[in-house]
Amino acid sequence: MAFAEQGGLPSLEILFEHMADAVYLLDPVTSNILWCNRAAYADLGLQASEVLHHSVLSLQKDVQGLPQWADIAQVIRTADCYTFVGRHRHQDGGEIPVEVNTTHFNHQGCDYFLSVARNISKRLSLDEASSTRDERLRFALEQAMDGLWDWSLLTDAVYFSPQLKRMLGYGPHEMTPHVETWKHNVHPDDRDQVMSLIDQHLRGRLMRFEAEYRLRNRNGHDIWVHDRGQVCERDAQGRPTRMVGMVQNITDRKLLELRLEKMASIDDLTQIPNRRSGMAALDQQIALSERSGGPLSVGVLDIDTFKSVNDRFGHAVGDEVLYRVAVLLRQTLRPSDLVYRSGGEEFVLVLPAAGRETADAIAADIHAAFEAKDWEGDLGVPDVTVSIGLATYPQDQPQLHKLLDQADLALYRAKEIGRNRTCRAGDLLAAPAPSVSPID
Template sequence: MLISSFSLHQSVFEHLPDAVYLIDPQTSNILDCNAAALHQVGLPRDEVVQHSVLSLQKDVIGIEQWASIAQAVREAQGQFVFIGRHRHRSGAEVPVEVTTSAFMHQGCEYFVSVARDIGRRLALEQDLNDRDVQLRYALTEASDGLWDWNLLNNEVFFSPQLKRMLGYGPHEMKPTLETWATNVHPDDASRVRRALQEHIKGLRERYEAEYRLRNRNGHYLWVHDRGRVCERDAQGQPIRVVGMVQNITDRKHAEQALQMQASHDALTGLLNRRECERILQQQLQRCQQQNLPLGLCLFDLDHFKDINDRFGHQTGDLVLRKVAHEIQAHVRAADYLFRWGGEEFLLVSAGAPCGHVLHCAQRLRARLAELDWPEVPGLHGISCSFGVAMFPEHGQQADDLFLAADSALYRAKAQGRNRVELAVMA
């Protein structure tokens, strides 16, 4: 008995073990799917067919990103592979490897996507005995993304999670340092590169930065990037740096919205970071016009994380308020004191010579070290590290001065904390 070609193809389509979707690339609507696709997401046919693929795929957000991916599928001229997560009816996530091809039929363009459940494969990878693979997997799963930079050949491994966070497929980001560097926001690039190079040179204990990183659509995400040298050659020179990236866009947007509402920090009552940027620029212009010096003193509490860990964040807030009150009471009325962020503070002294700023920093350091803490039983004192930069010696612009003070602060930390360091000449 002969079976028609259509019936045979339909039977094969329905009995394939992997999920198969026929998609309209213009609208992202699913035109048809097989039984394996319905089983994979636990949904009936009428809740899948004629619905957008965006309703299933957790890692494709909005028609704009879909249009970008659709174009990449066309340009692939073969198979475009994407690692993502499908939504299951139960609320669970189904990790999938999606292979998509474009084809024409009767003058119309279609996509066919094969979505393979890779949950078992990921579970097996976790059991691999190779120590480096286990470490990479663990770090990757613990963050939004992992990067691994080989300094010898300048190649950089970008984890699938990092690529997914930025909207790329697994084979789209070239494994070079330039791929990352060209996507850092121009206003952040100098600061971030300097922090990374200072860590590689041994001037910082670790590399850490918050900055804006461009995604595939050209939009910028705020990220918290942390890394450390993890391998050196026989001469002790670094040859490998590994780091983790966390998407903090939502947090940053929330912070920016709050900063727009007020000029003062709600916890300490000091002027906030937004006001600092405005006032520092204003004071710097005045000093430039009148040929006056300006001192910038950046300082933070040593081992503040230990205080939060031992006594709780409520006590940590109490410590920050008391420190802010003490500092405010011991600076000139003409000086500006800001809470820069976290346990960091910034003091701007317009018209003050270098000797005065250094003396003020030493006086504040000694005062904070002598504070008693009867309100926190078990806390036997705190200390602060200070970094000082001067205009015009250490920079002509606000950003240059801040970078110089920040480097001096890290040098103070590296040399034992509870000390004042002056920036090196620009």
């Protein structure tokens, strides 16, 4: 970018090169740096070629990915000046705290962002001679934590630290300093629990407030936080008047925990509960039936001749059949029912509050759904059928903990007498027990 020299004065380009602040001209869509002055790269230990035509996200540590950039760009377009306090990466691996002020403009039909980034390291340093002990303590806490809040219970005014505002995507002068601002950002599903924990602490039932919950940032995304707080001031009657707390962003850890929990409870192939979590759910339903005396039915379902599908079409097709079977079962069962993969081609049906008649009807619906599906057209395999063994408490089995075993025996009977059918545990009393386990 060139700027003409006029009337003997230095050109605008020379003026920009001598600015102490970094200046960037950005493409709002791609986030690419179209032009920058010397401070924009030299202060970061970089060369101009390492900055120009690269994404500004490569410099910024607090904005990750184009989706988040698109959200911020939308805010910039609607603001006269968007202020963001963040951190720029230095070439040596360190970081530089910066305050970035961004404006938008249109030139010859093209939109641009103009950002001025100021190094605020000196502003953040403390003058020991003029700082009080409380100020130094607050400074240390603010720098050590992702966020700090200070709530006056008398006025409901809340101080939000710059780090907390930055964590939620706000500038240093944004976020109304009131408790309702915070309440509004707490995820609706977490709000009651969080407020209950705070109330218990204020009433002296908990030594301190501590919770993990979701906070919504300015762009509508939820982040997970670990929030801890405690009453620090009381009036003459001992009533709490001030409460302070610290917030830590635990989104990465929480998402990892959720993924691990899912891996531990969900069958990776069929995306339904695995045997471990399915058995836990069955135990819960057994306990409920024991307390209420209500009926409970359990079914064991096996895909007929599944080994031949693997042998003829390969395991990839076999895996797809297993997945489609799981989908079909979820679609056919009632919302209150549960299906989990027990292993191989075997699935277990847990049918709460289902007596014999209801369980028989559900099994009939399953057979009908398998018969109606075009397996040949969808996967190129012959029609897939299933055998089902059912056991119902209390009609078939008065002992709840034997339901699964009884349903399993009924399944063997169904496969022995021809497959593609349902047999009941109660019917085994009138039929000879299978002497040899049927081969799939």
